[in-house]
Amino acid sequence: GAGVSQSPSNKVTEKGKDVELRCDPISGHTALYWYRQSLGQGLEFLIYFQGNSAPDKSGLPSDRFSAERTGGSVSTLTIQRTQQEDSAVYLCASSPRTNYPENEKLFFGSGTQLSVL
Amino acid sequence: DAKTTQPPSMDCAEGRAANLPCNHSTISGNEYVYWYRQIHSQGPQYIIHGLKNNETNEMASLIITEDRKSSTLILPHATLRDTAVYYCIVSTGNQFYFGTGTSLTVIP
Numbered sequence: 719g720a721g722v723s724q725s726p727s728n729k730v731t732e733k734g735k736d737v738e739l740r741c742d743p744i745s746g747h748t749a750l751y752w753y754r755q756s757l758g759q760g761l762e763f764l765i766y767f768q769g770n771s772a773p774d775k776s777g778l779p780s781d782r783f784s785a786e787r788t789g790g791s792v793s794t795l796t797i798q799r800t801q802q803e804d805s806a807v808y809l810c811a812s813s814p815r816t817n818y819p820e821n822e823k824l825f826f827g828s829g830t831q832l833s834v835l
Numbered sequence: 836d837a838k839t840t841q842p843p844s845m846d847c848a849e850g851r852a853a854n855l856p857c858n859h860s861t862i863s864g865n866e867y868v869y870w871y872r873q874i875h876s877q878g879p880q881y882i883i884h885g886l887k888n889n890e891t892n893e894m895a896s897l898i899i900t901e902d903r904k905s906s907t908l909i910l911p912h913a914t915l916r917d918t919a920v921y922y923c924i925v926s927t928g929n930q931f932y933f934g935t936g937t938s939l940t941v942i943p
Contacts, residue, residue, distance in 0.1 A: 722878075751931065760922070761879070761933035774930065809878050811931075822928035824871070826878025 720744060722827035724810050730833045731800055739795040739830045743812030750793050751824065752785060753809040761809065767793060768815060800834045807831050838862070839923045844938040847917075853910040855937050857923030860904045865927050868899060870908045872919040873936070879922060882908065913941045 723742040731737050743750050752764040763777040767787045778784070782800075787793040797804055811824040840858040847853040859868065869884040883890055883897045885906075890897045896909040910917055922936040 753933070760920075760935035763930075763932050766930065811878070818928075822926075823881040823884075824879070824931055826880070828878055 722810055722812050722825050724808075724827035724830050726830060727828065728831045728833075730835065732835055733802060734799055736796065736798045737800055737832065739797075739808050739832070741793045741795070741810030741812075741827060743791065743793070743810070744825055745791075747812035747814050747825070748790060749813045749815035749822075750787060751811045751813075752793070752795050753811070754779075754806045755809060755829070756806045764795070764808075797832075800832075802834050805832055805834045838925050838932070839934055841921075841923055841934065841937045843935065844940070846940050846942055847910075847913045849915060849941050849943050850912055853908075853913040853917065853939060853941070855908040855910075855921050855923075855939065856905065857907070858905045859923070859925045862903050862925050863927075866925045867928065868897065868903075868906050869924040869926055869931070870895070870897065871922045871924065871933070872917075873922065874916075874919045879933070882921075913939075915941050915943065917941050 725740045750767040753761040755761050765772055765785050766774045769790045770787050782798045785795045807829040809829045811826045813822050813824050867884050867886050870882040871879040873879040883892055883895050885897045899906045918941045920936040920938050922933045924931050
């Protein structure tokens with residue numbers, strides 16, 4: 719498919735375990751974003767990548783959260799020692815990041831529903 | 836942080852125009868106004884964006900006031916499938932901070 723792909727679609731884990739969430743952006747998109755959406759809430763910005771670099775990590779809630787991107791493509795969001803308040807939908811988006819902001823549109827994946835028991 | 840203010844919810848009769856307002860009084864000269872919507876259980880979807888001129892595409896129209904401190908998204912003939920949360924965002928194209936949006940319910 720040509721869209722943003724996220725895996726797994728659902729993840730149930732026990733409190734204290736580590737989890738990895740994966741995002742495959744649209745081919746050729748240089749910018750990649752992670753958001754978190756708790757039940758009934760808006761989207762909370764987590765981190766943004768331009769290529770493999772993360773110019774803005776300001777949204778990561780704590781040092782238990784980290785993310786990396788390799789080859790300017792796939793990104794992994796890792797949550798260590800998960801807590802119940804980490805339960806949410808984690809959404810990934812990519813954009814082409816041309817030199818023209820009028821072309822900057824985010825394309826979202828379907829998200830990963832994380833449930834921490 | 837989101838730099839926009841939107842009403843939390845609105846209703847619209849099917850077939851009528853839905854007018855969704857957004858205040859962005861602190862918008863900078865190089866920031867665009869973007870609109871996205873999120874249908875239940877899906878990722879947000881791009882609708883439209885503009886800088887200072889009114890814009891129209893196949894999905895909607897965007898009206899931006901002359902001082903650019905507010906805008907209105909217009910869905911000309913709302914259908915039941917337009918029931919969603921609508922997010923108004925201001926951005927230079929580098930960062931996109933979503934607020935809580937407006938939950939639009941289209942009523943049969």
